[in-house]
Amino acid sequence: MTTPTSRCAPQFVRLAETGRAPVSFILDGTPTQALAGDTLLTAILLQQRHVRHSEFSDAPRAGFCLIGACQDCWVRGEDGTRMRACSTRIEAGMRIVTQGQCTLHTANPEDAQ
Known part of the structure; x- marks a missing residue:
């Protein structure tokens, strides 16, 4: 596991969690994990500081309304599928592409295969 620099520290930090299975996925080409139900x-946001950059101003975006109304959290699958990050649950094997520049390398590559 690498330690992020302060510029690239994740937006969220999971404080305590028990009872949910890990889910392996790929984020911007990097194998990583979340928990079932995330x-x-x-x-x-447990891996990087923001979800994407605005297509209008290049400002970093990290979600806003958290209920799917503002459309601030769109991300894409590697196949081009658009997904609202705030209302789509993580699934094993997902391959997510963001415009984030600070993806953390936190998982073993074999975990996401």
Whole structure:
């Protein structure tokens, strides 16, 4: 596991968790894990500072309303599928692409296969 720099520290930190299975997925080409039941937004922000950059101003975005109304949390699957990160649950094997620049390398590559 690498230690993030302060610039790339994740937005969220999981404080305590028991009883949920790990779910392996790929985030911007990097194998990583979340927990069963996490939304994409939670899974991504546990790994990096923001979800994407605004297509209008290049400002970093990390979700806003958290209920799917503002459309601030769109991410894409590697196949081009658009997903609202705040309302889509993580699934094993998902391959998510963001515009984030600070993806953390936290999982063993074999975990996401």
